[in-house]
Amino acid sequence: MTIRLGSPDFLRMFPTVVWTLQLEEEASRAINPAILRGLAEIRASAGEPSAGENWQSGHALHRRDEFHALVEAIHATTRKVLSFLEIASDDFEITGCWANVNGIGASHGVHTHPNNFLSGVYYVQTQAGADTINFHDPRVQTAILRPPVKALTADNTDQVVVRVREGTLLLFPAWLPHSVDPNRSARERVSISFNIMFSACAATLSPPLWGANN
Numbered sequence: 001m002t003i004r005l006g007s008p009d010f011l012r013m014f015p016t017v018v019w020t021l022q023l024e025e026e027a028s029r030a031i032n033p034a035i036l037r038g039l040a041e042i043r044a045s046a047g048e049p050s051a052g053e054n055w056q057s058g059h060a061l062h063r064r065d066e067f068h069a070l071v072e073a074i075h076a077t078t079r080k081v082l083s084f085l086e087i088a089s090d091d092f093e094i095t096g097c098w099a100n101v102n103g104i105g106a107s108h109g110v111h112t113h114p115n116n117f118l119s120g121v122y123y124v125q126t127q128a129g130a131d132t133i134n135f136h137d138p139r140v141q142t143a144i145l146r147p148p149v150k151a152l153t154a155d156n157t158d159q160v161v162v163r164v165r166e167g168t169l170l171l172f173p174a175w176l177p178h179s180v181d182p183n184r185s186a187r188e189r190v191s192i193s194f195n196i197m198f199s200a201c202a203a204t205l206s207p208p209l210w211g212a213n214n
């Protein structure tokens with residue numbers, strides 16, 4: 001006798017969420033020139049990054065006037081993320097905020113942002129050829145066996161490529177590995193990265209350990 005079986009139901013567990021917000025053009029037009037002005041001032045003595053190189057600012061940009069509007073947007077979006085996650089505390093702060101300028105051909109290897117709860121990035125200047133960020137499967141054990149697949153889907157991939165444009169704001173768990181492909185456009189790509197931590201933990205644990213505090 002043949003037993004008739006239906007298709008199994010499935011439960012997706014422990015999802016990894018990346019939150020994306022596209023600022024309206026009017027908002028990014030209001031925010032971006034001030035950011036670029038502030039960066040130009042900071043970079044005046046740094047010069048242009050050479051081909052294949054990145055330039056990173058100090059990590060306290062959130063304290064500068066030119067970044068005020070962006071900081072407001074980050075705070076408002078973080079409150080929504082904490083609410084989405086049903087987190088009981090909304091006592092958080094930005095523990096580091098810095099600019100990444102990718103010269104032509106420059107990339108950024110896979111990394112995480114330890115000692116924080118959330119991380120994020122805001123795109124100030126992106127263009128075709130420099131408009132993606134890669135997120136990598138944090139479940140390292142899944143790499144042990146990766147059979148060839150007939151089609152890549154959300155259930156079998158180990159990397160998700162997110163397309164971004166000017167005015168895109170992303171937030172994601174700070175432990176989520178991510179990377180940036182080489183800048184294949186003809187001009188710099190400028191983004192602002194930041195970390196978010198609960199204030200009670202932030203005082204000593206979370207500020208970046210590298211570079212100058214400005």
Ligand SMILES: [Fe+2]
Pocket residue numbers: 111112113178193
């Ligand atoms: Fe990062």
